[in-house]
Amino acid sequence: MAPPASDLLLTDVLLRGGTAPVDVRVVDGRIAEVGPGLVATAGATTVVGDGCPVLPGLVEPHLHLDKAMLGPGDGTLQGAIAATAEAKQGFTHDDVVARAQDVLRRAVTHGTTLVRTPVDVDPTVGLTSIDALLEVRERWAGIVELQIVAFPQEGIAGRPGTDELLVEALRRGVDVIGGCSYAEEDVEGCRAHLRRVFDLAERFDVPVDVHADFDTADSTDPRQALAGDVAALARARGWGGRTTIGHVTTLAGYDDDARCRLIDELAAAGVGVVVLPPTDLYLQGTAAPVGELLDGGVATALSSNNVRNAFTPFGTVDMLDVTLLAAHTHPFGTREGLDRLLDRASAGAAEMLGAPRHDLTRGARADLVVLDAPGADHHTALLDRAPRRLVISNGRVVASTRTDTTLHVP
Numbered sequence: 001m002a003p004p005a006s007d008l009l010l011t012d013v014l015l016r017g018g019t020a021p022v023d024v025r026v027v028d029g030r031i032a033e034v035g036p037g038l039v040a041t042a043g044a045t046t047v048v049g050d051g052c053p054v055l056p057g058l059v060e061p062h063l064h065l066d067k068a069m070l071g072p073g074d075g076t077l078q079g080a081i082a083a084t085a086e087a088k089q090g091f092t093h094d095d096v097v098a099r100a101q102d103v104l105r106r107a108v109t110h111g112t113t114l115v116r117t118p119v120d121v122d123p124t125v126g127l128t129s130i131d132a133l134l135e136v137r138e139r140w141a142g143i144v145e146l147q148i149v150a151f152p153q154e155g156i157a158g159r160p161g162t163d164e165l166l167v168e169a170l171r172r173g174v175d176v177i178g179g180c181s182y183a184e185e186d187v188e189g190c191r192a193h194l195r196r197v198f199d200l201a202e203r204f205d206v207p208v209d210v211h212a213d214f215d216t217a218d219s220t221d222p223r224q225a226l227a228g229d230v231a232a233l234a235r236a237r238g239w240g241g242r243t244t245i246g247h248v249t250t251l252a253g254y255d256d257d258a259r260c261r262l263i264d265e266l267a268a269a270g271v272g273v274v275v276l277p278p279t280d281l282y283l284q285g286t287a288a289p290v291g292e293l294l295d296g297g298v299a300t301a302l303s304s305n306n307v308r309n310a311f312t313p314f315g316t317v318d319m320l321d322v323t324l325l326a327a328h329t330h331p332f333g334t335r336e337g338l339d340r341l342l343d344r345a346s347a348g349a350a351e352m353l354g355a356p357r358h359d360l361t362r363g364a365r366a367d368l369v370v371l372d373a374p375g376a377d378h379h380t381a382l383l384d385r386a387p388r389r390l391v392i393s394n395g396r397v398v399a400s401t402r403t404d405t406t407l408h409v410p
Contacts, residue, residue, distance in 0.1 A: 005029020006395040009040035013049035026366040029395035056358040057113030057367025058319040059349035062274040062303035065100035065117045066129040073310025080310035088125045096132035110318040111369035118151035123161040151178035170204045179210040187222040207242040214247040231269035240270025252286040263296035272352045276305035279312040301349035366395040
C-alpha cells in the first residue's frame with residue numbers, strides 16, 4: 001500500500017532562474033504555495049534548505065529494470081542481445097525483484113521519482129519479469145511512480161507465443177505496450193510488428209513505446225529506418241502524444257535533408273523521442289541529435305536505458321549524470337542550454353509520459369530534489385555533480401544525503 005501524502009514546509013531553497021531563496025509549502029502531497037516567508041500547516045514537517053538549489057523530481061523515461069545488473073558483454077549490439085537472451089533463461093521472480101529494487105534505490109537516492117521501464121516478454125522468460133515488476137510497482141507506490149511497458153525485444157512473429165503473452169500482460173495491468181521495430185526477420189515483418197503494437201494499444205487504450213532505428217553499423221538495413229513508419233501509424237491511429245520512440249540513433253548519420261524530413265514527420269505526428277546517451281555512445285559511438293529534435297518541435301527526453309549489463313556496462317542511475325553526458329555530446333554548453341536539458345530530465349520528460357506535472361508550481365505533485373550546494377545556482381551544482389541533499393516524493397522525504405569534506409591544503 002502506498003504511504004500517505006504528507007504536509008511539509010521546505011524553506012530557503014533556490015528555484016531555477018530565481019535570484020533569492022523561497023519556501024515551498026506542501027499540503028496533501030501537492031505544492032500549495034511557493035514564495036518567501038511561508039508558514040507551515042499544523043502538524044506539517046519543516047525541512048530547512050540552507051539556500052540550496054531545488055529541482056522537480058527527476059524522470060527516467062526508458063530504464064530496463066528487469067535486465068539491469070547482469071554484468072558486461074562483448075561490446076556489440078548483437079552480442080548484448082545474445083548474452084541477455086541467455087541470461088533470461090535463468091530469471092526468477094525473486095531475482096528480477098531484487099535487481100529492480102537495487103536500481104530503484106540508486107535512482108531514488110539521486111532524485112528520480114518517475115520511471116518508465118520496458119520489460120521483456122517472450123516465450124523464454126514468459127511473464128516472470130512482468131509479474132515481478134507489477135509487484136515492485138505496488139511496493140514502491142508513493143515513492144516512485146512506475147510505468148511498466150510490455151516489451152517484445154526478440155520480436156512477435158519471430159517468437160511464436162509472444163503475441164499471446166503481450167495480451168495477457170496488458171490484461172494483468174501493464175501501463176504501456178512496447179515494440180521493437182527492428183526485431184523481425186525482414187522489413188515487412190517489422191512493419192507488421194508495428195501494426196500489431198498499435199492494434200494492441202487501441203484495444204487496451206494504452207500508450208505505445210517503441211525501440212527503433214538503433215543499429216548504425218549497417219546503414220543499408222531497412223529495418224533500422226522505421227521511425228517514419230511509427231510516425232505515420234501514430235498519425236493514422238490518432239496516437240499522437242501517446243507514442244514514444246527510444247534510440248533513433250541512425251538519425252545522427254542522415255544527411256541534413258533526410259534528418260530534417262524525419263524530424264518534421266515526428267513533430268507533426270506528436271511522437272516523442274527518448275535519447276539514450278549511455279548505451280548509444282557505448283554501442284554505436286553516437287546518439288540522436290537532441291538539439292535538432294528540440295529545435296524541430298519534437299518532444300524529447302533523456303534516460304539511462306541500461307545499467308551495468310551487456311548493453312551498457314556502466315551506470316549510476318543518476319539522471320544528472322545522463323544530462324551532463326548529453327551536454328558533452330551536443331551543443332548545450334551555455335547556461336540556456338543546460339536549462340534546456342534539465343527540463344528534459346524532469347518536467348518535460350514527465351509531460352511526455354502523460355504523468356502528473358513535475359514542476360515547482362502550485363497544484364503540482366510535490367516531487368522535489370534539493371541539491372547539496374548551499375548558495376550555488378543550478379548550473380554550478382550540476383557541473384559539480386552535487387549530491388542530492390533531499391529527495392521528496394509526494395510530499396515525503398524519501399532519501400537524504402549529506403557530505404562533509406575537509407581540505408588540508410591552502
